[in-house]
Amino acid sequence: MIGIFDSGLGGLTVLRRVREALPLHDILFFADQAHVPYGDRATADLLRLLQHNIGWLDGEGVDAIVQGCNTSCAIASEFGWPPAHAPIVDIIESAAIAVKRGGFERVGVVATAATARSGAYARHIKNLVPAAQVFEVAAPALVPLVEAGKLHGEEPAQAVAHACAPLQGKIDAVLLGCTHYPLLSHHFETFFGPGVPMIDPAEIQAERAVELVGRRGIPTGSSRLECVTNGDLERFAASLDALIGDLRPVVRYLQPANG
Secondary structure, eight states: OEEEEESSGGGHHHHHHHHHHOTTSOEEEEEOGGGOOOTTSOHHHHHHHHHHHHHHHHHTTOSEEEOOOHHHHHHHHHHOOOOOSSOEEOHHHHHHHHHHHHTOSEEEEEEOHHHHHHTHHHHHHHHHOTTOEEEEEEOTTHHHHHHTTOOSSHHHHHHHHHHHGGGTTTOSEEEEOSTTGGGGHHHHHHHHOTTSOEEOTHHHHHHHHHHHHHHHTOOOOOOOEEEEESSOHHHHHHHHHHHHGGGOOEEEEOOOOOO
């Protein structure tokens, strides 16, 4: 079984890629919607949530954890990953691989405030592409818009434009440094135009998940997909139906951790 977690709906962009790549494996997805958005939280709070979420997935018996939360990976880059039996695939590492493969040297990273503050993307990218220039900007308005289902129209378009304005004319690629952001990809495309490609780390993340499954010999299951939230179950189910309804997940509620 493959475990994935995020603060909310953004991890579904990783989930879809992983399901496409591993259609026969069981997947357990956890949306920590009781604590969304992560980007505005203090570092100590984020570390506690990271420890809880990794521990919960590990306790559910997953064979691998494919990260769907950039902010949690940013925290882990500073403090290390919590102990777990399951190996963890880091999405910021996947993003750095994508930058190297694309041959980009001036990269704009749009991320949550906590991720941008950590500088994790710059560290990982420069580790693989030492000559790279990395421009990280925070976009705190975007996750709440996605969680509210506001994917189209003027409000998300203006929010994307406001966040990306400091990057205009400076970059040769834009990296979507939060898994919520691909759900707003059309607004990024409109703002930057066809000359600035978008990097969605979920693609490499799924590729690395396949490699890990093969290397570890993780067996296939029954293709079961279970999506768990500690937020509003009815609203979560409606969002799943709108975003990944074709995948037909089993949905359940988890009592949230304190805080």
